[in-house]
Amino acid sequence: MQVKLINYTPNPEDAIIKAAANCWQSTPRDEILDLIIKAGHLTPLEFATFNFEVSGVSRALTHQLVRKRVGVGFAQESQRYVKYNENGFEYVTPPRIQNCDKSILYIDKTAHQIYQQAMFIIQVAYEQLVDIGIPAEDARFVLPNACCSKIHVTINYHALFDLAKERLCDKAQWEIRELVAGMKKEVQEISTTLAGYLQPKCYWLQRCPEKRSCGKVGFLCEK
Amino acid sequence: MQVKLINYTPNPEDAIIKAAANCWQSTPRDEILDLIIKAGHLTPLEFATFNFEVSGVSRALTHQLVRKRVGVGFAQESQRYVKYNENGFEYVTPPRIQNCDKSILYIDKTAHQIYQQAMFIIQVAYEQLVDIGIPAEDARFVLPNACCSKIHVTINYHALFDLAKERLCDKAQWEIRELVAGMKKEVQEISTTLAGYLQPKCYWLQRCPEKRSCGKVGFLCEK
Amino acid sequence: MQVKLINYTPNPEDAIIKAAANCWQSTPRDEILDLIIKAGHLTPLEFATFNFEVSGVSRALTHQLVRKRVGVGFAQESQRYVKYNENGFEYVTPPRIQNCDKSILYIDKTAHQIYQQAMFIIQVAYEQLVDIGIPAEDARFVLPNACCSKIHVTINYHALFDLAKERLCDKAQWEIRELVAGMKKEVQEISTTLAGYLQPKCYWLQRCPEKRSCGKVGFLCEK
Amino acid sequence: MQVKLINYTPNPEDAIIKAAANCWQSTPRDEILDLIIKAGHLTPLEFATFNFEVSGVSRALTHQLVRKRVGVGFAQESQRYVKYNENGFEYVTPPRIQNCDKSILYIDKTAHQIYQQAMFIIQVAYEQLVDIGIPAEDARFVLPNACCSKIHVTINYHALFDLAKERLCDKAQWEIRELVAGMKKEVQEISTTLAGYLQPKCYWLQRCPEKRSCGKVGFLCEK
Numbered sequence: 001m002q003v004k005l006i007n008y009t010p011n012p013e014d015a016i017i018k019a020a021a022n023c024w025q026s027t028p029r030d031e032i033l034d035l036i037i038k039a040g041h042l043t044p045l046e047f048a049t050f051n052f053e054v055s056g057v058s059r060a061l062t063h064q065l066v067r068k069r070v071g072v073g074f075a076q077e078s079q080r081y082v083k084y085n086e087n088g089f090e091y092v093t094p095p096r097i098q099n100c101d102k103s104i105l106y107i108d109k110t111a112h113q114i115y116q117q118a119m120f121i122i123q124v125a126y127e128q129l130v131d132i133g134i135p136a137e138d139a140r141f142v143l144p145n146a147c148c149s150k151i152h153v154t155i156n157y158h159a160l161f162d163l164a165k166e167r168l169c170d171k172a173q174w175e176i177r178e179l180v181a182g183m184k185k186e187v188q189e190i191s192t193t194l195a196g197y198l199q200p201k202c203y204w205l206q207r208c209p210e211k212r213s214c215g216k217v218g219f220l221c222e223k
Numbered sequence: 224m225q226v227k228l229i230n231y232t233p234n235p236e237d238a239i240i241k242a243a244a245n246c247w248q249s250t251p252r253d254e255i256l257d258l259i260i261k262a263g264h265l266t267p268l269e270f271a272t273f274n275f276e277v278s279g280v281s282r283a284l285t286h287q288l289v290r291k292r293v294g295v296g297f298a299q300e301s302q303r304y305v306k307y308n309e310n311g312f313e314y315v316t317p318p319r320i321q322n323c324d325k326s327i328l329y330i331d332k333t334a335h336q337i338y339q340q341a342m343f344i345i346q347v348a349y350e351q352l353v354d355i356g357i358p359a360e361d362a363r364f365v366l367p368n369a370c371c372s373k374i375h376v377t378i379n380y381h382a383l384f385d386l387a388k389e390r391l392c393d394k395a396q397w398e399i400r401e402l403v404a405g406m407k408k409e410v411q412e413i414s415t416t417l418a419g420y421l422q423p424k425c426y427w428l429q430r431c432p433e434k435r436s437c438g439k440v441g442f443l444c445e446k
Numbered sequence: 447m448q449v450k451l452i453n454y455t456p457n458p459e460d461a462i463i464k465a466a467a468n469c470w471q472s473t474p475r476d477e478i479l480d481l482i483i484k485a486g487h488l489t490p491l492e493f494a495t496f497n498f499e500v501s502g503v504s505r506a507l508t509h510q511l512v513r514k515r516v517g518v519g520f521a522q523e524s525q526r527y528v529k530y531n532e533n534g535f536e537y538v539t540p541p542r543i544q545n546c547d548k549s550i551l552y553i554d555k556t557a558h559q560i561y562q563q564a565m566f567i568i569q570v571a572y573e574q575l576v577d578i579g580i581p582a583e584d585a586r587f588v589l590p591n592a593c594c595s596k597i598h599v600t601i602n603y604h605a606l607f608d609l610a611k612e613r614l615c616d617k618a619q620w621e622i623r624e625l626v627a628g629m630k631k632e633v634q635e636i637s638t639t640l641a642g643y644l645q646p647k648c649y650w651l652q653r654c655p656e657k658r659s660c661g662k663v664g665f666l667c668e669k
Numbered sequence: 670m671q672v673k674l675i676n677y678t679p680n681p682e683d684a685i686i687k688a689a690a691n692c693w694q695s696t697p698r699d700e701i702l703d704l705i706i707k708a709g710h711l712t713p714l715e716f717a718t719f720n721f722e723v724s725g726v727s728r729a730l731t732h733q734l735v736r737k738r739v740g741v742g743f744a745q746e747s748q749r750y751v752k753y754n755e756n757g758f759e760y761v762t763p764p765r766i767q768n769c770d771k772s773i774l775y776i777d778k779t780a781h782q783i784y785q786q787a788m789f790i791i792q793v794a795y796e797q798l799v800d801i802g803i804p805a806e807d808a809r810f811v812l813p814n815a816c817c818s819k820i821h822v823t824i825n826y827h828a829l830f831d832l833a834k835e836r837l838c839d840k841a842q843w844e845i846r847e848l849v850a851g852m853k854k855e856v857q858e859i860s861t862t863l864a865g866y867l868q869p870k871c872y873w874l875q876r877c878p879e880k881r882s883c884g885k886v887g888f889l890c891e892k
Contacts, residue, residue: 007684007716015676015720019744019821022722025751040647040655046742047676047823049718051684053691059286060302060364069292070516073715073825075688079283079368080396082694094361102355111355118348118365125341132325132334137396138317141283142341145302146364152688154716154825156742173303173360201486205651209486230461230493238453238497242521242598245499248528263870263878269519270453270600272495274461276468293739296492296602298465305471375465377493377602379519424709428874432709506748506810509728515738525729525814526842540807548801557801564794564811571787575766578773578780583842584763587729587815588787591748619749619806 001056001092001175003182005189012048012157013191020044037161037197045158046071048194052153052183058092060145061175071159076151080137083130088123090148092175119146157194160187164198170214224279224315224398226405228412235271235380236414243267260384260420268381269294271417275376275406281315283368284398294382300373303360306353311346313371315398342369380417383410387421393437447502447538447621449628451635458494458603459637466490483607483643491604492517494640498599498629504538506591507621517605523596526583529576534569536594538621565592603640606633610644616660670725670761670844672851674858681717681826682860689713706830706866714827715740717863721822721852727761729814730844740828746819749806752799757792759817761844788815826863829856833867839883 009015013033020036021028023044036044066074093115100111107114122142129139155163160183166172167180180198188195202208208217232238236256243259244251246267259267289297316338323334330337345365352362378386383406389395390403403421411418425431431440455461459479466482467474469490482490505525512520539561546557553560568588575585601609606629612618613626626644634641648654654663678684682702689705690697692713705713735743762784769780776783791811798808824832829852835841836849849867857864871877877886 006687007678007680009676009718009720010679011676018675018722019720019742019823022744022819022821023747023750025746025819035657038655039657043742044744047720047744047821049678049823049825051678051688051716053687058364059368063282063286063289066286066290067297073688073712073827074290075691075713075716077694078692081692092364094357094364096361097352097357097364100355100357104351104355107351109351111352111357114348114351114355115365118345121344122341122367125337128327128330128332128337129320129334132323132327132337134317134320134323134334138319141281141315141317141320141369142338142367144345144365144367145282150691150694152691152716154688154718156718156823158742209484211481211485229464230455230457232453232495232497233456234453241452241499242497242519242600245521245596245598246524246527248523248596258880261878262880266519267521270497270521270598272455272600272602274455274465274493276464296489296604298468298490298493300471301469304469373468373471375468375493377465377495379495379600381519432707434704434708504810505732505814509732509735512732513735513743520736538810540803540810542807543798543803543810546801546803550797550801553797555797557798557803560794560797560801561811564791567790568787568813571783574773574776574778574783575780578769578771578783580763580766580769580780584765587727587761587763587766588784588791588813590791590811590813591728592810 001178001182002054003179003186004053005050005183005186006053007051008190009048009050012050013193015047016044016157019047033193042158042161045161046156048157050155050157050160050183050187052155052186053150054153054179055150056090056092056148057151057179058145058175059143059147059149061092061173061179062149062151063145064173064176065151065153065179068159068163071156071162073154074151077149079140079143079147083136084126089126089143091119091144091146092148093146095174119144161197165201165204168198168200169202169210170200170216171210171212224401224405225277226402226409227276228273228406228409229276230274231413232271232273235273236416238270239267239380242270256416265381265384268384269379271380273378273380273383273406273410275378275409276373277376277402278373279313279315279371280374280402281368281398282366282370282372284315284396284402285372285374286368287396287399288374288376288402291382291386294379294385296377298375302363302366302370306359307349312349312366314342314367314369315371316369318397342367384420388424388427391421391423392425392433393423393439394433394435447624447628448500449625449632450499451496451629451632452499453497454636455494455496458496459639461493462490462603465493479639488604488607491607492602494603496601496603496606496629496633498601498632499596500599500625501596502536502538502594503597503625504591504621505589505593505595507538507619507625508595508597509591510619510622511597511599511625514605514609517602517608519600521598525586525589525593529582530572535572535589537565537590537592538594539592541620565590607643611647611650614644614646615648615656616646616662617656617658670847670851671723672848672855673722674719674852674855675722676720677859678717678719681719682862684716685713685826688716702862711827711830714830715825717826719824719826719829719852719856721824721855722819723822723848724819725759725761725817726820726848727814727844728812728816728818730761730842730848731818731820732814733842733845734820734822734848737828737832740825740831742823744821748809748812748816752805753795758795758812760788760813760815761817762815764843788813830866834870834873837867837869838871838879839869839885840879840881
């Protein structure tokens with residue numbers, strides 16, 4: 001997975017603080033950011049926007065990601081128009097498949113071998129369908145969730161703050177958690193303050209609302 | 224594909240007309256609906272909402288559908304939590320694969336046979352991964368775009384009107400066009416007037432903005 | 447202020463539960479509503495929508511209300527098109543002005559008298575401007591925030607749930623708090639369960655995030 | 670009215686083109702912008718965002734402006750918290766009131782004189798209410814629509830494109846048309862290309878959907 005911040009509102013903290021200060025006609029100053037976040041007065045956070053270039057993620061992830069509807073925009077590589085070339089499609093392998101050391105009696109294969117073989121057969125079927133003349137938009141029906149996608153994401157800081165609450169949670173799907181952690185890391189490069197507020201929901205609630213807790217209530221997500 | 228309207232704002236036309244009449248403090252009357260749609264004053268259309276139960280659609284379709292962000296809500300069967308039982312997953316077969324009669328030299332199989340075989344092998348791989356102990360949320364990485372999904376959609380008439388403009392277009396992907404045509408058919412049962420305005424964009428523009436036109440500019444989508 | 451529920455998704459609880467049950471392919475049952483609200487899995491709440499007819503509210507209130515952007519639609523009486531007739535405009539009087547018993551030396555008038563007189567003079571000026579031939583859309587520049595407005599509101603239960611968190615708070619502006627309490631009362635008539643979850647944010651947080659607390663942390667809003 | 674662009678996505682054209690190119694995995698190049706706008710494939714336009722500082726506008730305008738719900742965020746001077754000082758509130762005078770030379774028999778005053786007098790009396794009433802001890806959030810009920818407001822607006826180019834379609838129209842309210850023309854002028858300073866696409870809806874439709882047309886169908890808004 002590659003997550004790269006390729007464009008953003010210059011001086012994002014400043015952009016947010018200026019907007020917030022306008023509400024009370026007060027002087028823009030650094031403490032305002034902390035005040036509004038703690039008070040839940042989050043609209044000014046929308047005055048800073050970040051554009052990310054994301055690649056090497058599965059379409060399982062993107063299907064979940066594009067469910068976010070507010071404060072966010074997507075531009076995703078289309079499987080209708082883009083035909084995979086002779087090198088075939090790339091795919092994501094979940095760590096629990098890659099590192100699984102269990103085996104079962106009736107087949108003499110690791111989870112990873114089963115997985116790789118399935119990917120190979122899918123690739124062959126996709127190519128045969130395209131060769132027969134099936135359009136890419138139909139041939140892609142055989143392609144797996146694992147298939148890599150490239151997606152550009154524009155997200156304002158209010159939406160990113162909300163996304164972090166849900167997706168930095170230990171119960172979130174591993175791949176999307178890794179994506180949001182990657183976004184946080186990129187934001188860190190330009191503002192440690194803004195990155196610092198990107199935390200799972202239990203950090204703000206000081207309790208875990210999940211049915212089965214991970215047991216680390218209120219943990220700080222460092223990276 | 225099954226598309227079923229399971230709940231909606233009672234008297235949807237009336238709900239829209241009452242809201243629109245409030246803007247000018249005029250008497251609610253039937254012509255208002257036509258007036259506001261022709262004038263592009265579309266907010267009152269949000270006062271009627273429709274809940275659809277959709278099944279037998281591919282996850283290729285749902286990935287595209289959930290991209291719609293405004294005036295719409297989704298509740299989709301989760302592949303993280305739902306494990307496919309011993310009967311395996313169901314899948315959609317694109318008509319151009321099902322009905323393809325072309326063949327190529329090096330393999331003695333129709334497109335449909337290649338497709339069915341790929342689905343079978345994927346199913347076996349999925350089951351083996353689950354048997355080894357891989358969690359459903361990771362095993363699903365092998366599942367294809369073709370995999371059937373069940374999704375509930377709530378959409379207000381403004382959003383449905385916009386969806387029809389894009390997706391009843393002949394250039395839209397066949398499966399999503401079929402879905403929106405199915406929604407239109409269901410709306411038809413309760414209001415022929417509201418169904419009548421669900422038309423592709425060329426009907427409203429009286430020209431085709433697509434790069435390659437289907438040649439039927441301004442056609443009425445009957446069903 | 448009059449708040450009237452004039453249309454809604456029939457069996458709203460049921461509509462929400464059906465949608466939620468689809469996510470896990472579980473049997474729809476009553477406990478699901480409580481489970482998803484406590485877990486913060488709120489999207490299914492969008493499957494129930496309510497249409498309210500609101501009148502006798504100030505434009506101070508409506509300016510604030512229409513700031514809500516998600517899950518909500520408005521159709522408001524237009525001051526550009528609607529000319530106030532010879533009876534003049536109606537207006538809201540804040541209770542703290544109506545009931546103020548203080549006086550100040552230099553004028554022998556109560557707050558209420560000052561207020562009424564200002565309204566009368568504004569009414570006369572508005573009429574004179576219209577008589578001279580100034581269009582309603584410009585004459586309205588003299589009209590006060592107090593001026594009554596009629597507004598239709600369509601809001602899904604997810605958005606209403608969020609609105610209650612902010613606006614049932616004791617620190618919210620009195621008029622908008624009264625409006626949301628009025629909406630709650632109307633919902634109560636059709637579902638005590640759904641009305642029961644409409645609570646200020648401190649009820650869910652079990653603490654007050656406001657700078658100056660009202661001191662009633664976690665109070666249940668009964669009406 | 671002052672409209673000032675105070676922050677924006679650097680190289681906004683480039684940001685949009687990069688996002689759009691990702692969809693088809695094509696090389697980012699200038700023509701893409703024109704292609705996607707003409708084809709109505711507008712999501713990539715969301716990758717450029719503009720922050721405006723707006724002052725000297727009426728609350729009649731802001732009430733209308735904040736109705737826009739998608740792709741936009743606002744931070745407005747609060748009349749609940751901000752008390753107008755001894756110099757009183759500032760206000761907007763509509764040109765048709767300022768320049769009106771008509772008179773009517775029964776009063777020996779121009780429209781402008783009536784207007785100014787009403788503003789003066791409102792100012793006095795507001796001050797008296799505050800002096801008596803009425804809180805600003807209630808005293809403001811006497812303040813007029815004309816009252817000046819300061820508002821910060823963050824808007825992505827997709828939303829600005831849509832706003833221009835509605836509000837650069839000759840039938841839009843004069844003040845909001847002036848605001849959007851002011852935004853366009855500011856965008857012009859950093860990208861003549863992006864400014865060039867900000868046009869009224871008749872430019873794109875090549876016809877006027879309004880009930881009473883201004884007669885200039887398809888006109889280019891130059892400034």
